[in-house]
Amino acid sequence: MDPCEGVRLVLPARSGHRHRSRSPGRSRRHLPCERRDTSVRHDRRPHIRCRRTGVLHLVDHDAAPRRCDTYRHTSRRRPHRPRRSSRSRDRGCRNPDESSGAGMTPRVRFAPSPTGYLHVGAARTALYNYLFARNNGGAFILRSDDTDKARSTDEFQEDILEHLRWLGLEWDEGFEIGGTHGSYRQSDRYDRYREVAKDLVDRGRAYYSFATAEQLDAFKREAREAGTSPAYDGSLEPSDAEVSERLASGEKAVVRFRVPRPGATEFDDIVRGDMRFEHAQVDDFVILRSDGTPTYHLASTVDDVDYAITHVIRGEDLLSSTPKHILLTEAMGADRVTYAHLSLLMGPDGKKLSKRHGDTAMAAYRETGYLPEALNNYLALLGWNIGDDETIASLDEMIDRFDLSTVSKNPAVFDPKKLEWMNGVYIREMDEAEFVAATLPLVEESVGRTLSEEDRARYAMLVPLVKERAKLLPEVASQARFLFVDIDEYDEKSWSKVMAVEEGPVALDGAIAALEDLDPWTTETIDAALRAMIEERDLSARKGFQPIRVAVSGSMVSPPLFESLEILGRDETLARIRAARSALS
């Protein structure tokens, strides 16, 4: 089914409304692209006021001039952006209009490490990358950052792919489907990383390091005591001559990047604004391990450069590593990318969301009966708002309106209650065919057999009734189950509350009498007959109908009674009521 068609209830077609409250001339944090023109820099020195921090932004510190305007096309500045049909499924694919200006489309990547299952936080990062790419007509690339051999597994890799597909976040290029840039799996590219590392060493930008963990610990401890920066600055390394000697004798060494000090790296993060990191606080970090494999910093940066990534949208946990990546990028002679660091997802206790908060794996949500549309919608809202006080929006609508620069900087607490509510909204919005396709297997599993043609027809009749009543898919099975199984036991609480009371037998006897010769057997005639019955026996609707409900469904919670009886059929209905009646005496 088209994942975009699930929900269509809110957000009638309209456009331009997002501009409503923001005057077009209001300054934004990101400079117009004239700044690319270095010739005017000195006399123009455009600086604008950051709306978040009030800080002045100087053009000189801005990232990647060549790339500066790519994301700006998403902004409210665009005078009018016609809303595209929700059915255009390949909307993401190159809209020439949107890449005007720089003449290049944004390329973003989602680069999980297969060291764990796809969890909700990673899924949100993937989603934001996807929304950004589609909104800009750019490319969404999937890469596997599997440089941690010890912890990476094929099982995790498959889980990530599987659930990305399930969510409908189709990638244009990358892992499994390939693309124009070779392998998208880092473990295939070790030679390339070594080559870069060697080049860096040759050019003096990196060096072989023999410092041991113990030495480094001592260094940091002393720095702390002395009140100086604990960032390793290479001061423990032997002389050049000794390095050559030890290397020649076959001694293993790591390769560290030589961070230029003093100095600082500044960049303008799309979500967090101006950032500045003093190099004194940045370690001479390891880029190549002693076994010759690359670390994350190297592999990730090299790939971002090699694959012409323009925007890196990732979790805030990598924010303080960003200067390392920028330094590496520039040491490679490449233009830096634009960064956007997303706040982290938290558990109800305010700590970073993790396993100890319960299930965080996408697989678990899928199994629990969540719809991908609901997950996407909910995850998108964690840190971003659609606008106009709207809460429900399809993927297409979110693509239309997505704007990275309005993403919240606050960490967001994941609230399962709201997700559940939203899932109910999406379930109610499913059309019946979709709904049957999604729930029939669950019903069959619950019933313990494959449903016959006839059973399926009866299920179809029940569908409109149960579809309104479920927040999670499996609830449907427990509500529909009574149609297909014998009632050999009754819910204990239900029995004692409505059956084993004075009105129980009265209602059942009355129902038998009223229904025995009823013709025709329809919801309307059943309704009329049973209402006449309770009237006659002086029973309230509750007292009169609940015993019947328990008799036919086994529980005092079920789909609406008269409809259920019609679908069940007269014979089965009467048999069940009689069985319950005799169990009562």
Next chain:
RNA sequence: GGCCCCGUCGUCUAGAGGCCUAGGACGCCGCCCUCUCAAGGCGGUAGCGUGGGUUCAAAUCCCAUCGGGGCUACCA
């Protein structure tokens, strides 16, 4: 400890000095509808962390403070 990020109802958020008596959504509570449970309708609860400033006016600007989080690996 150091560096960095973040503080509006319980939660996600709107908010760009007067449109704020702070809006929406989830949750919770109540009422209506009602054969149960939902859904739906209506109403309610609840928030600008604190203290100073600037200003005729501050959720919004400044400073401090407190609180939460991240990083500080030959993990990513």
